[in-house]
Amino acid sequence: MHSWVDRLAVERLTAVVDIGANPIDGDPPYKDMLTAGLCTVTGFEPQAEALTALLEAAGPNERYLPHAVGDGGEHELKVTWMNGMTSLFEPDVRRLSALNEFARYGEVLRRGTVATKRLDDLDDLGPLDLLKIDVQGSELTIFQNGRRTLAGAVAVHTEVSFVPLYEGQPLFGEVDAELRAQGFLPHTFAAIKKWPIAPGVLDGNIFEHHQQVIEADVAYVKDFGRLEVLEAEQVKHLALLAHFVYGSTDLVVRCLVQLVSDGVVDEQVVADYGAAIGRSLTTNGVRSDR
Structure with missing residues (x-):
C-alpha cells in the first residue's frame, strides 16, 4: 500500500529557507522533516562562528x-x-532594564558594518516553501x-515581539499586517516566551511566577x-509542512x-493519511477506516 506521502508524488523536496539559522534555541522546527529526507535547507547566517558550526x-x-538578509x-x-540578541537594531537599555537579566544580555560588546541583501535579490535562492526567520x-x-x-511560499515561521527590546523595533501588529497583506494567516503559536519583570525575585529564582510575554514564534x-x-x-508542500513540522x-x-x-491525487490518499496517524478520519461524514 502506498503511503499518503508517496501518493502526493511531489516534483521535488520541500524547500526550507532559514534566515538567521544560528541554532541558539535548539533544533529548528523542520528538524524531523530534514532528518526524514523530505526537505532541503538553505540557511543564512552572517555570524562567523555560528556559520562554521552549521557548515x-x-x-x-x-x-x-x-x-x-535585509533591505x-x-x-x-x-x-x-x-x-x-545580536541585531541591526540598537538595544533599548531602558526597556531591557525593566526585565530581569536582560540589561546584561543586551550589552553591546562590539559593532561592525554589514552589507545586506534583499530576499528578492538572491538569484541563487531556488524554490521556497517555508521561510523560517529569527533576526532580532x-x-x-x-x-x-x-x-x-x-x-511562492506556503508558510512562514517567524519570531514576533510584543515588547520592544530594541529601539525602533517593529512589533507583532506590524509584522502581522504585512504577512496578512501577502496572503498569509496565523496558524499556530509554535512557542511563547515569557520573562520576569524586574526587579522582583522570589526565593532567589528569577524565573519563578512570571507572566510577561515578550516574544513568540x-x-x-x-x-x-x-x-x-x-x-x-x-x-502538496503545505500538507507536508503541516504534518511534519x-x-x-x-x-x-x-x-x-x-x-x-x-x-x-487519488481519493485513497485521505484513507492512507488516517491509517498513517492511527486515527479514524472523517471528511464530509465518511469514515476512512471502513
Whole structure:
C-alpha cells in the first residue's frame, strides 16, 4: 500500500529557507522533516562562528551562506553579550532594564558594518516553501523586501515581539499586517516566551511566577480558506509542512481534500493519511477506516 506521502508524488523536496539559522534555541522546527529526507535547507547566517558550526554539521540536503538578509543597504551590526540578541537594531537599555537579566544580555560588546541583501535579490535562492526567520527585529524589513519571493511560499515561521527590546523595533501588529497583506494567516503559536519583570525575585529564582510575554514564534500559512488559488504543488508542500513540522492534522486533511477535489491525487490518499496517524478520519461524514 502506498503511503499518503508517496501518493502526493511531489516534483521535488520541500524547500526550507532559514534566515538567521544560528541554532541558539535548539533544533529548528523542520528538524524531523530534514532528518526524514523530505526537505532541503538553505540557511543564512552572517555570524562567523555560528556559520562554521552549521557548515560542520550540515547534511547532504543543507547549505549555509554568510549573507545578512535585509533591505540591500549597509547597516551597523550590534554584537551583544548574549549571542541571541545580536541585531541591526540598537538595544533599548531602558526597556531591557525593566526585565530581569536582560540589561546584561543586551550589552553591546562590539559593532561592525554589514552589507545586506534583499530576499528578492538572491538569484541563487531556488524554490521556497517555508521561510523560517529569527533576526532580532529585522523580520518586517525582510518581508517587505521579499514580497516577490514570498508569493511562492506556503508558510512562514517567524519570531514576533510584543515588547520592544530594541529601539525602533517593529512589533507583532506590524509584522502581522504585512504577512496578512501577502496572503498569509496565523496558524499556530509554535512557542511563547515569557520573562520576569524586574526587579522582583522570589526565593532567589528569577524565573519563578512570571507572566510577561515578550516574544513568540508564530507559524503563518497561506489562507487555508482559499487553497483553490494555489498551485497543486504548493498545496502538496503545505500538507507536508503541516504534518511534519506542526502536527496540524486538520490542515493536512484540508489540503488533501482540495487535491482530491482538483483531481490531482487519488481519493485513497485521505484513507492512507488516517491509517498513517492511527486515527479514524472523517471528511464530509465518511469514515476512512471502513
